[in-house]
Amino acid sequence: MARKAAPAEALAGRGGLEQASPFSDPEAVARYAQNPVRMVPGFEHLHRMTALLLAERVAEDGRILVLGAGGGLELQAFASFRPGWRFDGVDPSAAMLELARRILGPLAPRVRLHEGTIDMAPEGPFDGATCLLTLHFLPREERLRTLIEVKRRLAPGAPFVVAHHSFPQDPKGKALWLERFAAFALESGMPAAQMSGAIAAIGERLPALSPEEDHALLRDAGFEGVDLFYAGFTFRGWVAYGP
Template sequence: MQKEELKAIFDKQAPGYDRQWARMAPIRDGLHFLLESVFADFPKDARILCVGVGTGAEMAYLANKFPHWRFTAVDPSGAMLDVCRQRAEAEGYLSRCDFHEGYLESLSTEDPHDGATCFLVSQFIVAQEARSEFFRAIASRLKPGGILASSDLASDIESDGYEALLRVWLNTMTPGIQPEALERTRTAYATDVAVLPPTIVASIIESAGFEPPVQFFQTGLIHAWFSRRI
């Protein structure tokens, strides 16, 4: 899927995005709970880069847990950033946030960050070299030793268990999903979304200038890793 197509989709979804995915909140909350421990050794005044921040769920969680941290929120969807900004204002951490509408290539590499989040973003980059370059752009905006926490849909779609896991996953998102919708999603996961085996995703991250990633979370098709910039 092309960048402009994705931007248009997320611009349209932004006003109701959090309601649309409210059912998945237990998974999101579990990931954020562990993320707090992944970043626990950061300094009191840490700076965090949130890539593809969307409506800002992980940023809100961290901002409320760490009241002196500052955040750079990056997203190509202006509508998503508007929701993110409104949330920051409502919850009282707006003054600690910088908002960048666009992609990483237009974000300065000055003042590198202590850590970065990138949740369910890189899966939309189908070409593996482009996906590696995306993670390389994150690495260049981190301090040496800075930590990236990332998550993506991942699975071996050729494995015997994939079909059964896919059905469970789709029923988790949409209980009672119809056969036609199941088939549409299966096709999308094979063409528009780069659902790769977890070991391949980890190797792509590592190739971008990170230490071997450590998987710290997995629920359904979502896998999450953390890794230090070399």
């Protein structure tokens, strides 16, 4: 599980293809909070929708696991949404976790941060879990293992909300959707040279799956009631539930 820099920061995730190394770069960490809103359609609304989906089943004093928590933006959004929720956030980048502490400010006492991958997450059981803009960095087998480990830590029927790059993998469809992703980012103010590098990196290095494959992987991990709730060019988001 990981988090991102040019080209990785332009992939609109948090974590690099070599685990935390890109976000050990102080400049990349400093830029992190500026870029997702320019690259991910409806970025702030994605956080709000995720919180609403969690709130359907998570009590006012619920405990939530957040994978890829470095940077702190979703933690800040979720903690502001429900003042009684408590969180465990996991991320492999120490620098990004430090940024999360700064972003959280007075909300930080409700959050425990853990450096590492899913294996460093507490056993739970958690009332809900999220993984936003992160799973697309994991190869299929590691992604499946991570999903299984998330499910194992959830209380029965607890919601899991996940969103990341997920787009057709045939050459023609892949090229078309990556061009659309780049066009959105350019119109939002991202530098053209940076987006050119991002497209090359996604096409050549990112182990992204198609939406159909991502949906099937959630089922293979043992989740039930898998539903698509978000689609924004190359990004897809699902809500699923522990059995």
